[in-house]
Structure formats: C-alpha cells, structure tokens
Amino acid sequence: MxxxxxxxxxxxxTGFLGPNGAGKSTTVRMVLGLDRxxxxxxxxxxxxxxxxxAPLRSVGALLETSTLHGGRTAHGHLRWLAHAGGLPAxxxxxxxxxxxxxxxxxxxxGGFSLGMRQRLGVAAALLGDPGVLILDEPVNGLDPxxxxxxxxxxxxxxxxxxTVLVSSHLMSEMALTADHLVVIARGRLVADCGLAEFTAGFGSLEEAFMRRTEAVA
Structure with missing residues (x-):
C-alpha cells in the first residue's frame, strides 16, 4: 500500500473496488488486524x-468460507463462535x-453448497450485532x-x-448496491466519492473503473 x-x-x-493485485485483500486484513x-x-x-x-460486537466480517469445519452443523459452528466471543447463544x-x-x-x-456457506458466513458476521460489516465478495456462489x-x-x-464495506469485482452488483465507492489501484487511492460522481462522463461503472484504474502508473 x-x-x-x-x-x-x-x-x-461503500463499495471497495480495485483490479486484481491492487491491495484490497491486504487492506481488509490490515483493518481486521490480521496483518500489520x-x-x-x-x-x-x-x-x-x-x-x-469485544471484537465480534465491533466488527462482523465475511472472508473466506472454504475453511468452515465440515463436520459441524450450522448451529454448532455459530455456537462455537458465540462461546469464543462471549456472545449470547x-x-x-x-x-x-x-x-x-x-x-x-x-x-x-460439509453438505452445504457454496451459496449456503456464504449465507452461514454472513450469519457469523452478524452474530455480535456489530455496527461495522466488512464483506468480501458476498455474492460468491449465490443464485439469482x-x-x-x-x-x-x-x-x-x-x-x-x-457501516457496510463491500469488496467486490462485480461492477454490475456495485452499480446496483453501492452508494459510495473507494477505488484503489497499485496500492494507491484512485477515487473516494459517490457512485454518480465516479461514473460521470462514462457510459457505465465498468468503463469508468477501467479508464480510471488504467491511468494509475
């Protein structure tokens, strides 16, 4: 960065956008204290x-869901998280x-589809009723x-x-969902503005994203 x-x-x-390798995951990990x-x-x-x-009451995060313990039930997974975080069952x-x-x-x-795993990840993020949500690719694996x-x-x-921060590579979803955008490229800030301001003069969010991030040397 x-x-x-x-x-x-x-x-x-707030949509958090950037090309592959821009530093989105690194930024999220630093916010969550996983990297310094x-x-x-x-x-x-x-x-x-x-x-x-009380970290689970402060922030709920949806990151990688493939690490879920396949032998636990959905209820059991959340019960384990609640116990570890001092949250009421x-x-x-x-x-x-x-x-x-x-x-x-x-x-x-272990028998859940990818979409069900995503839903369980969202449930875990909401468990502490936090004021801040950080969601990384939340539509991954979900049907329409x-x-x-x-x-x-x-x-x-x-x-x-x-406070809702959503990291995604899906421009169409961000165009429908985000009120505000933070866009980075090569570890640098490209834009921190409303959706309408970011796309002004361009035909779509995808076009604005490509043109603006290409300009970062």
Missing amino acids: DGLTFTVRPGRV PTRGRALIDGVEHRRSP RRIPEVLERVGLAEAARRRV EGIRWIRGLMRALAAEGR
Whole structure:
C-alpha cells in the first residue's frame, strides 16, 4: 500500500473496488488486524481492531468460507463462535433466520453448497450485532435469488445506521448496491466519492473503473 487513506462512513453501502493485485485483500486484513502495516494505522471507531475488548460486537466480517469445519452443523459452528466471543447463544437462531438457514440449522456444513456457506458466513458476521460489516465478495456462489437477498440485506444494514464495506469485482452488483465507492489501484487511492460522481462522463461503472484504474502508473 502506498499512503492509502480513506474513511468508510455509517448509513451507506461503500463499495471497495480495485483490479486484481491492487491491495484490497491486504487492506481488509490490515483493518481486521490480521496483518500489520509497516507504517500508519487502520482504525475502527478510533481503535485498532486487535485492541478491541469485544471484537465480534465491533466488527462482523465475511472472508473466506472454504475453511468452515465440515463436520459441524450450522448451529454448532455459530455456537462455537458465540462461546469464543462471549456472545449470547440466543443470537444464533436470530441470525440463522435472517440469512435463510433456519431449516438447515442442524445440517452439517460439509453438505452445504457454496451459496449456503456464504449465507452461514454472513450469519457469523452478524452474530455480535456489530455496527461495522466488512464483506468480501458476498455474492460468491449465490443464485439469482440469493444475490437479490444479499443486495437487500446490505442496504437494510446500512439503513439501520451500520457501516457496510463491500469488496467486490462485480461492477454490475456495485452499480446496483453501492452508494459510495473507494477505488484503489497499485496500492494507491484512485477515487473516494459517490457512485454518480465516479461514473460521470462514462457510459457505465465498468468503463469508468477501467479508464480510471488504467491511468494509475
């Protein structure tokens, strides 16, 4: 990353875009305290996430779902997370219902489709009822109905006053979902603005993205 600075604000869906290798995953990992920057800081509500006294209540993150334990049930996976994070077990049926997995609660994760794993990952992100959500490629593996569902969920979470950061390579989805964009290329900030401002003078979000990121040397 090269002097990257931006702020993600509550009450809107912020799309986090960049070409492959731009540094999106590295940035997310630094925000979550999984990697440390050589200089500078990544703060959530003014605090480094690794120093948060209740990290699951502060931030919910959807990252890689292929590491889910296939032998656990959906309910068991969330129960383990709740226990580790000091969260009440009563949240488990609530989040399973919200992501559409209530009827699959006792099924083993090993038999889940990729889309069901994504839904379980979203349930885990919501478990602590956090004010900040960081979702990496949330539509991955979802069918058209699931894509409409996650689109509506992200908007609903933002409408509740939460901060929603969505990393994605799907321009069509970001054009339909994001209120604000943070775009990076080669570890540098390309744009931090509203969707309309970013696409002004271009035919589509995809065209604006290609032209603007190509200009970064």
